[in-house]
Amino acid sequence: MQTLKLWRTFKEGNDNFRRNGWLTFATISVITLSLFIVSLSLLIGIVTQSILQNMRDKVNVSVSFNPDVTEDRIMEIKNELSKYKKEISSVEYISRDDALKQFLADSGNDPIIVKAVEEIGENPLLASLVIKAVAPENYPLIVEQIKSSMFQNDISRINYAKNRKIFDRLDYINKTTKEVGFVLGTLFIFISILITFNTIRITIYSHRQEFEVKRLVGASNLYVRMPFVFEGALYGLVAALATVALVSGVAYYISPFTQGAVSQSFISLYLDYFGYVLSGVTLLGISLGVISSAIAIRRYLKT
Amino acid sequence: MPDIQPIIYFENVAKTFPPDHAVLEDINLTIQAGEFLSIVGASGAGKSTLLKLIYAEEEPTAGEIYFNGRPLSRINRKHLPFFRRNIGTVFQDFKLLPERTAFENVAYALEVDGKSTEEINQEVPEILEIVGLGGKTRKFPRQLSGGEQQRVSLARALVHRPKVIIADEPTGNLDPVSSSDLIQLLLEINSFGTTVLMATHNKNIVDKIGRRVIVLNNGRIAHDHNKGKYVLN
Known part of the structure; x- marks a missing residue:
């Protein structure tokens, strides 16, 4: 019975996801944008580090x-x-x-x-x-x-x-990029959480009348909540895949410009990391969607 | 509590909304299983609040309400969804899920209960047939008339085979013909033993039914007649 209920809530989440058309599109675009900004700062981090590594190997x-x-x-x-x-x-x-x-x-x-x-x-x-x-x-x-x-x-x-000047300069660049990258990365992740949370809150707001109805016919809070959690997960998943496609495009595009600055071609460096990028972004996307949904729906779930 | 166990029993119930707006005061009410009870009163007299107290959408500020002998205040909040499946609710604004067909709206009430797909496929068409919507199971609410939407909502209220049907202004948005059809359905359901509680403004309907009527005035029960008429004072 629990499996049946879980399947039904998943199906409802999936139906909402497909039926909402523009809202789904808008939500996914916003999450994709957030994930893209975060991934891009990571990508820049990887490029900078590998350029530095390469220079360091030469001194x-x-x-x-x-x-x-x-x-x-x-x-x-x-x-x-x-x-x-x-x-x-x-x-x-x-x-x-x-x-x-x-x-x-x-x-x-x-x-x-x-x-x-x-x-x-x-x-x-x-x-x-x-x-x-x-x-x-x-x-x-x-x-x-x-x-x-x-x-x-x-x-x-x-x-x-x-060589001394080069060493000092490298040292300095290395430290600065790490610090700036960390601050920017944290900032972007924080902003993307806010944006995603707000977007999902809007999609849930558009369903607000349903919550009362569902509770009145005897649905438990969990049963009302699960479709939105699944819906959030789907937003996150699709947005993550779109992000990975975008980031791969960017990596492919900038690869020629890094020729000589990094030891191997940048695209092959990126492909080395692809597994991490894919799983990292997917995990981030799905958690963003799930957590945002779970929190955003709470205010509608008084008993 | 009275000797014969009533299905619903209000004991000195009061409801005050913050900061100090008293909606119901000193309500003592006994409803026996199988009754058809109309609740009348001016807007703001407390009809809806009285009904909400029964399906535990609101909690009383004082007193106790018993359902089948069980005090509602003792029901764990987690178990409220299960409790609500004993009660079917019908509202003036139908409260249907707009993205679901008539069939799916009724089926939802069974889905939350974990009923199997086979059961649902068997019971839902039956109940839709009973309310006279056998041919419109695949229509969405927006494709149905007000009277038809209200019958979907009644089918949804009935599909659990609840002990009590609560109808809050069920005819409020309906034309006279649809209204009288709906009341006829409620009377039929009542004749099979289901207790029906209906709040209404509609004098014609109440007079025609000729059953028990309670009149609420400023949050108190002003009249309680067994073969009542619609009177406000």
Whole structure:
């Protein structure tokens, strides 16, 4: 009997959903808009984070060694550095030959430069270790440690100073976007709750005469309420699907503009997250609809 | 309480709406099962409030109302929906669900009770046939005349086979022919043993029925006659 009643209330909610035409359309549009704004701020958050991540991956500290330091000695230092796993994510050895190849490649194998290098007769470049830190704030510490270490005499120079500004800037952007994103996201979620709640209240208001009638023929409050809860869930579900479609469209559209700024193409990054986006937005939409309905109908349910 | 258990019994009932608007005062009323009772009185005399107290839409400020010997104040609010299924209600404005057909409106009263679809499909057409709407089960309220809408509402009130039918100005929006048809139906229902309580303004109808009449005046029972006529003072 309970299942039968549940099914009947679901059917009634579904009927209301389909029969109300314009009201349904308006409600779904408003919820979609709210969800879209929230998702968009999340999307912007993801883009910013991945751009920052990508930039962070590109910065490093390069330690160049004096020409007389042997490769064995450098490998020894490399092993030493590799032990600091908490601070250092990778250490890469670039030999003098590799450095030269890279230099020539970077200059586009310009014949004049190639000629000039040949004239010098020997490789003018130094061997180096390229160090990447786990977090940008680790760089000053790492540099200090290297400078005061036992192999300080082997070092020709550390190109940290010129990167320092980039590190600080990245740090700052990272913190700011997180804070702004959090504040905006919270604000948008709050606004969307208000908008959804009010919209659903209007749809329920249009049914207000029915509540009295239903109670008079012996319907329990729960039986009166359930169709609206189902109706709210349907609004949320449809709005969520519409939102995901919109957001996917936006992701597809902005993907070309982020080329180079993020490591993989943005659309594939988005697809990686698609499961979360879909389930997150759907869950948010349905809860918004259900909670708004349940609260909005309360005032009409005196016994 | 009287010796023979009445179906409805008012014991020193008063109803005051905030802040201090006394609508009913000192009401003592015994209604036996199977009676046909008309309640008359000027607008604002308290007719509707008296009826609302019976189906527990309002609570008395003082006194007690018994339904079948059971004090209404003891009914848990959660159980009110079940209690209301003992009483069928008919109103001046019909109170039909506009988005549902005649059949669906009547069926709703059974659906809330958890009746099976088979039962509903059997009982609803029967009851619509009884009120003379056998051919109009699929019409929406807006496609029906006032008299027809009121008969849908009566069918809905009857479908539970309630012990009591409460009709608050049932003919208020009906033309004389529809009114007299509806009263005829109510009398028929009463003849099968259902208690009928009707509040009305309609002098002709009350005089024609020739059954018990109580007259409310300023919230008090001014007259109570067994073969009553419509008198206001």
